[in-house]
Amino acid sequence: MIKIESIIRPQSFEAVKDALAEIGITGMTVIAVKGHGRQKGYTEVYKGHEYHINLLEKIKIEIVVSDEVADQVVDAIVKAAQTGEVGDGKIFLSDVKNVIRIRTGEKGPTAL
Amino acid sequence: MIKIESIIRPQSFEAVKDALAEIGITGMTVIAVKGHGRQKGYTEVYKGHEYHINLLEKIKIEIVVSDEVADQVVDAIVKAAQTGEVGDGKIFLSDVKNVIRIRTGEKGPTAL
Amino acid sequence: MIKIESIIRPQSFEAVKDALAEIGITGMTVIAVKGHGRQKGYTEVYKGHEYHINLLEKIKIEIVVSDEVADQVVDAIVKAAQTGEVGDGKIFLSDVKNVIRIRTGEKGPTAL
Amino acid sequence: MNLSQGLAQLVQSGNVFFLIWGAVMVFSMHAGFAFLEAGSVRKKNVVNAFTKILSDWSVSTVVYFFIGFPLAYGITFLTPISQLLGDQGFNLAHFFFLLTFAACIPAIISGGIAERAQFGTQIIAGAIFVGLIYPLYEALVWGRFGIIGGVSGWLANFAGVPFHDFAGSVVVHAMGGWLALPAILILGPRLGRYLKGKSMPLPLHSIPYLSLGTWLLMIGWFGFNVASAGVMTRVSGLVAVNSLLAMVGGALAALVFSKNDSVFIHNGALAGLIAVCAGSDIFHPVAALIVGIIAGIIFTKCFVIETEVFKIDDVLGVWPLHGIAGAWGGIAAGIFGYEFLGGAGGVSIVSQLIGVGACLVIALIAGTIVYKFLDAISGIRLSKRDEMLGSDLAVHRVKAYPEELL
Amino acid sequence: MNLSQGLAQLVQSGNVFFLIWGAVMVFSMHAGFAFLEAGSVRKKNVVNAFTKILSDWSVSTVVYFFIGFPLAYGITFLTPISQLLGDQGFNLAHFFFLLTFAACIPAIISGGIAERAQFGTQIIAGAIFVGLIYPLYEALVWGRFGIIGGVSGWLANFAGVPFHDFAGSVVVHAMGGWLALPAILILGPRLGRYLKGKSMPLPLHSIPYLSLGTWLLMIGWFGFNVASAGVMTRVSGLVAVNSLLAMVGGALAALVFSKNDSVFIHNGALAGLIAVCAGSDIFHPVAALIVGIIAGIIFTKCFVIETEVFKIDDVLGVWPLHGIAGAWGGIAAGIFGYEFLGGAGGVSIVSQLIGVGACLVIALIAGTIVYKFLDAISGIRLSKRDEMLGSDLAVHRVKAYPEELL
Amino acid sequence: MNLSQGLAQLVQSGNVFFLIWGAVMVFSMHAGFAFLEAGSVRKKNVVNAFTKILSDWSVSTVVYFFIGFPLAYGITFLTPISQLLGDQGFNLAHFFFLLTFAACIPAIISGGIAERAQFGTQIIAGAIFVGLIYPLYEALVWGRFGIIGGVSGWLANFAGVPFHDFAGSVVVHAMGGWLALPAILILGPRLGRYLKGKSMPLPLHSIPYLSLGTWLLMIGWFGFNVASAGVMTRVSGLVAVNSLLAMVGGALAALVFSKNDSVFIHNGALAGLIAVCAGSDIFHPVAALIVGIIAGIIFTKCFVIETEVFKIDDVLGVWPLHGIAGAWGGIAAGIFGYEFLGGAGGVSIVSQLIGVGACLVIALIAGTIVYKFLDAISGIRLSKRDEMLGSDLAVHRVKAYPEELL
Numbered sequence A, B, C: 001m002i003k004i005e006s007i008i009r010p011q012s013f014e015a016v017k018d019a020l021a022e023i024g025i026t027g028m029t030v031i032a033v034k035g036h037g038r039q040k041g042y043t044e045v046y047k048g049h050e051y052h053i054n055l056l057e058k059i060k061i062e063i064v065v066s067d068e069v070a071d072q073v074v075d076a077i078v079k080a081a082q083t084g085e086v087g088d089g090k091i092f093l094s095d096v097k098n099v100i101r102i103r104t105g106e107k108g109p110t111a112l
Numbered sequence D, E, F: 001m002n003l004s005q006g007l008a009q010l011v012q013s014g015n016v017f018f019l020i021w022g023a024v025m026v027f028s029m030h031a032g033f034a035f036l037e038a039g040s041v042r043k044k045n046v047v048n049a050f051t052k053i054l055s056d057w058s059v060s061t062v063v064y065f066f067i068g069f070p071l072a073y074g075i076t077f078l079t080p081i082s083q084l085l086g087d088q089g090f091n092l093a094h095f096f097f098l099l100t101f102a103a104c105i106p107a108i109i110s111g112g113i114a115e116r117a118q119f120g121t122q123i124i125a126g127a128i129f130v131g132l133i134y135p136l137y138e139a140l141v142w143g144r145f146g147i148i149g150g151v152s153g154w155l156a157n158f159a160g161v162p163f164h165d166f167a168g169s170v171v172v173h174a175m176g177g178w179l180a181l182p183a184i185l186i187l188g189p190r191l192g193r194y195l196k197g198k199s200m201p202l203p204l205h206s207i208p209y210l211s212l213g214t215w216l217l218m219i220g221w222f223g224f225n226v227a228s229a230g231v232m233t234r235v236s237g238l239v240a241v242n243s244l245l246a247m248v249g250g251a252l253a254a255l256v257f258s259k260n261d262s263v264f265i266h267n268g269a270l271a272g273l274i275a276v277c278a279g280s281d282i283f284h285p286v287a288a289l290i291v292g293i294i295a296g297i298i299f300t301k302c303f304v305i306e307t308e309v310f311k312i313d314d315v316l317g318v319w320p321l322h323g324i325a326g327a328w329g330g331i332a333a334g335i336f337g338y339e340f341l342g343g344a345g346g347v348s349i350v351s352q353l354i355g356v357g358a359c360l361v362i363a364l365i366a367g368t369i370v371y372k373f374l375d376a377i378s379g380i381r382l383s384k385r386d387e388m389l390g391s392d393l394a395v396h397r398v399k400a401y402p403e404e405l406l
Ligand SMILES: Nc1ncnc2c1ncn2[C@@H]1O[C@H](COP(=O)(O)OP(=O)(O)O)[C@@H](O)[C@H]1O
Pocket: A007, A034, A035, A036, A037, A038, A039, A056, A058, A085, A086, A087, A088, A089, A090, C026, C027, C028, C029, C030, C062, C063, C064, C065, C101, C102, C103, C112
C-alpha cells in the first residue's frame, strides 16, 4: 500500500476533495500545516519592526491507498491543485507495510 | 524500526494513552487532524445556507518503536479505541530507517 | 529520497530554520504537535482539581531530501536544536519512493 | 411653569433617567452571563451559551411584561399610551429595571446546567420561573403582598422588622441558585465528568471570555446595587462603596485561598457582590469588606466540596456562587446590619433567617416540580449523541469558529 | 444664586450630562460594529475590521465637526472658547451625540463591503457621506432646512404633519443601508463567494465576537434611543421599553424563523432595534413588540433572498438589516403611530412614505455617484492577490493573531 | 420639604450619581487595561494579565481606602455610618472615583513589565505606590497639601497660578509611566527579546483583545475626564469634545505615521486621550485636536526609539504612552491653555513645567527605590524556567485556553 502525502494551498482544498470523490477516494486525513519553499512570503510589521515571513498556510492531505490506484490519485490531485504558480505544493509517496481498521481489527488492504 | 500512525476519535485519546502507558510506551507525538471517511458527518447552517460537513475532528498519534513491540502496540491501541461504530479510525504501519535523539546525538533503536 | 521528520522544542525552531538555510535547505513543512516522552510536564489546576500534564508543545518539521544530503541535514538540526536537556526531541528517517511537484507535474528528485 | 413644577419635573426626569441607566447597566450584565458561560464550557457548547442567554432574556422580557411584573406589583401596561406617558414612563422604566433582575434567574440556572440541558425545555422552564415563581417571592418581599418584606407585613409584625434585601442577594441570587440545584441534580453530570467515581473536571474553553464575562458582571453590578435605590433622590455613595469593598474582599479571599487561581479570583469577586446586595445600604464599609471576604471563602470551599466530594456537576458553580453566597448575604444583613456592628440598624436576624428560609423552600420545591414535570413531558437532557457532538452543532447547527481548519 | 437660577443651572447640567451619557453609549456601539464585523469575516480580514472602524470614526469626527454639523444645524465651533462654554458646552455635547449617529454611516457600509474593499478609498467615501450627504438629509429632517421633518416645513404643509423619525430608523439606518447597496453591487462579490452560479457562503471567523459586537450594539442602543430625547427633562421610560420590546421581538422572531440559528437571533435583535427607532416615542409597547417581530422576520427572509437568490454578496447583511428594516421602521411609525392603533398620534403614513422615499433616492444616487467616481479615479477593490492574502497582511501587514503557530 | 431644600437635595443626588457614573466608567477601563495587556503579550502570559489587573485593583482598593485617600485628602471613613450617610455618601462616591485613578498606577506599570515580573512582588509594589507615593503627589496637586496645585500653594505664589492638571495627564499617567521605567530597566528585557544585540520583537497574542482593551479604555475615558468636574453642576460639554478630538487626533496621526499599523492606531488614540486630560477643560477644541495629533506622533516615534534604539523592553510601551504623552499633556496645558492660543487662560508654562518635573523626579526616585528594594529582598523577576513556561502555568497553573488540543 502507498501513502500519498500532498501539501497544497488551502484554497485548492475543496477542488481536490471533489476530484478525489470523483475517482472514489473518500478516506483521508487532513492537517493544517505551514510550508516553507520557493514561494515568496509577505512582510509583517510588529510595532514598527519589519519581518519577512515565508511560512505560509498550507493543507496537508494524507491518503493511504492500494498500489494500483496511487497514480490515479496523484493525477487527480495534480490536476485539481495546479495553478502554475510557485507554491502549488508537493506530493510525496512512500510505502505502508500494513493497515489496521480499529473498528473491526481487520488488517491489510481490505482494511482501507 | 516501525512507525505506527493511528487516527482515533478525540474522546478515545485518554484511554489509548493509558493503554500505551500500561505496556511501557510513553514516547509519542500527537497531532490534531480532521478525518474524512465512511463516518457520517453533520449539517452546518451558515446564515440560511445548509452544508454537509464530513471532515471530523480526529487525533493522530505517531509512535516509533522497535519491530518486536509493534504488534503489541497495535493491539493495545485497537483495544482502547474500539467502539465498534464507523469512525473508530485506522492504524498505518511503515518502516523507519533510522532514529536520532537530538539531546545526545545517539542513533538507531537505542535512541528511542 | 529520504524524509526527515524532526520533533523539536518550539523555541529552537528559529535556530533550526537558520541552520537549514545555511546549508541550502529551504523546502520544509512545519506542524504544531504535542509531544509525550521522558520530559517532565507541569501541574495544571482546574477549579481546585490538580492534573499532571505531560503533553508538551513541540514543533514537527518534515523535510524530504535526496539521499546524499540527509546526513548533513540531520547534523545541522541536531546542532541547532540541542540543549542537552530531556525533551530536545527526535529525528526519524524514512524512505520516500517518489515526489511530484504539483505546479509542473515533474516527478522524482528534481521535483524537490 | 413655576419653580415647584419645574423642580418636580426635574426630579421625575432624574428618576426616570436614573432607572434607565441602572436597567441598562444590569442589561449589560447579561452579556456577562453569556461570556462567563461561554468561557467556562467546552468549545462545542459556546454558541449555545450565547443563544441561550439571549433567548432567555427575550422570553423573560415578554413573560415578565405581560405576567410577572403585573403579578408582583399589580401594575399592568395594557393601558392607553397617555396613561403610560403620564409619569414620563417612570413605571415603564421601573419595569425595565426590575426585568433585568428577573431575567437573571434563567441566566443563573443556565450556567449550572450547561453542556447537557435541552435548549427548548430550558427556555420553557425559564419562562415559568420569570413569569410565576420569581414574581411570587418578589411580591412577598418587594411587591404587593409584602408578607415577608413589607413594613406592615406578617413578618414585620412577627419579628419587629421586615426582611431586608436591598438589592436582591436573596430575591435574585439565592432564588436562582436554589432553583438551579434541583435542575442540576435531575439532569445528572455531563458525560465523562465523573468516571468510575473519579472526578475528571472538563477543561474550560477560554479564561479571557470568563474574565470578560466577569468584568461585564462586575461593572454592571454597580447599576444593580446603586439603582436599587429606586429613585435618584435616594442614590447613595455608601451602596456603591460597600459593593466595591465586598467585591474586592471576595476577590482577595479567593485569590489567597485558591493560591492564585484565576477562575477563583474572578468568581470570588462575584461572590462578594452577590453577598453584599442585601445589606449594601446598611453595612459599614468595613463590614462590607468582611462580608465579601467570607463570601469569597464560601465559594472557594463550597465549589470544591460540591463538585469533588458530592460529585454534583454544577458547571459554573452557580449553587455555591448564587445560592450559598446569596443566602449568606441575606443572613449577613441580619448580622452586620445591627448598629452595634457598625450597621444602620433596622434589621433582625430572625427576619433574615425566615426570609432566606422561605426563598430556599420555594426555590427547591418549584425547581423540583418544574424540572421533574418537563422531564416527564419531553425530557430535559440532550441525547447522548447530541451531547457528544455538542449543542452548538446539535441544536444550532453551527460551530463557535465556523472558519476553523477549512 | 437664587432658586430659579439654581434650578436653571441644574437643568442645564442635567441636560449636558444626559447628552454626554448618550453620546458615550452610542460611541461604545462603534466597538460593537467592529466586533460584529470582525466576527463575521474570515480571520484574514479581522485586523482590517478593527482598524477600519476606528479610522472611520476618527475621520468622521473631524469632518462632522468642521463641516457636517455646521451644515446640518448652522452651528460652528470656530468661535471663542468663552462662547463654547456659555451653555456649559451644551452645543458641544449635542454635536458629540449627533456625531455618534453620523459616524454610523461608514460603520454600516463597512460591514457590507468587507473583505474586498480598499482601505483608503473607503475612508474617503465615508468622509464624503459624513461630511456632506448625511448632513444634507439630516438637515431636511432634523436640522435647519426642515423641509421634510420640520413642523413648518414643506411636508408638514403638504401632508398635515411632518415626517417623524425620533431616533433615526431612516435618517441613520436606512441611509446607511441604502448607501451600502450600490457599493456592494459595484464591488461585486468576494472571490469564491459564488462559484459557477452556486452560492458558497464563506465561513465566519467567530460567533463569540459576533455576539460581543451585538451585545455592545444592543446595550449602546438604549443611549441611541433614550438620549434622542435631546434633553434630560424629556427623557421617557416609554422610549426605553419600546426599544426593549422591539429588540426581543426581533430576536424571538428570528430565532423561530431561522430554527435556532445563532447568527440570526443576534441580527434579529438588531433589526428590531433599527425598526423601532423612528416611532419609539409614540408606539404603544405592544405595537413596538409587533414592529420588532416584523423586523426580525424581514431580516431573516430578506437576507437569504438577497444573498441566495439575487446573489448579492452583502457580508453582514447590512442592506436588509439597516436598509430594509430601517425603512420598515419609518413606515411603521406611520402605522402604529396612529391613535387607533394605540399610538400617540401626530403622524401620517403619507409623510412617512415620502420621508422614507426621499432617503432611499438620495442614498442610492449619492452612493452610486461616489463609488463610481472613486472606482474610476483610483479603484475601490483590492487586487486579487491582496484579497487572497487578506487585507490584514496586505494593508496592515499584521495578522489578527501574530503569535499563532510560531 | 420646601423648595430650596428640595433643590439642594436634588443637586446632591445628582452629584453623587454623577460621581458614581464616572467611577464605574473608569472602573470599566481596568477591564480595558486587562485586555490590552492580554492581547499584547504571548499566549502563555494571558491568564497572568487578567489575574494581575484584578488583584492589583483589589489591593489598590483596600490600601487607598484605609491609607491613600485619607493621606491625600485628610478624610477617613472609619467613622460611624450616620456620618458616612450624612451627605448621601458623597465623600464615599468621591473616594470611589479617585480610587479608579489611583488604581491606574499598577495597571499602567503592569503593561511595561509583563511576561517576566513576579506576581507577588508586583502586587506589593503596587500597594506601596497606591498607598503612599501616588497619594503624596496627589496631595501636592489636588489634595490637602496643595503646594503644587493649590490656589494658594507655594507654586501659585511663585509662578502666579498653580499647576493645572484637570484630569490627570500628569498626576495619573505620567506618574504611572515614569514609575514603570525603573521597573522595566531593573527587570531587563524578556528572554529572547534582544538576541546578540538584534531586536526580535515577540509576537503578540491577539489584535482583537488589544482592540477590545483599547475600546474599553476609550469609552471609559469619557468618565475619567467628564466626571473630573467633581460635581454634576460643573459638567462641561467642552471637556467631552476636547477628549474626543484629542483621541481622534492621536489615532489619525498614528495611522498616518505608522502606515496603517493597527497596533499604533489603537495606541495613538490612547496617547491623545492621555495628553488631553490635563487641559481638557481649558483647550479650544481645535487645540485639543492638535494636542492629540502631537501625542499620536510622540507615541509612534518614541516607542520605536525606546525599543529599537535604546533596546528597552517596554512590552506595551507604557513609558512613551503614559509617561511621555502624559508629560506632554501637562506641558500642553501650559501652551494651549493660554488665551492667545484660544484657551481659557489661567495657566502658566512655568507652573506646568515645574509640576511635570516634580512628578518625574518623584516617580523615578520612588520607582527605583521600591523595585531595587524588592529585588534585593525577594527578587522581582521570574526564574528562567518559569519565564519560559509562561507565568500562566508557572504562577496560576492554568492555561488561557485549557481545552486547547486535548
Ligand atoms: N523538500 C521539501 N520537504 C517537505 N516539504 C516541502 C519541500 N519542498 C516544498 N515543500 C512543501 O511544499 C510547499 C510548496 O513548495 P514551494 O517550493 O513553495 O512551491 P513549488 O512546489 O510550486 O515549487 C511548501 O510550502 C512546503 O510546505
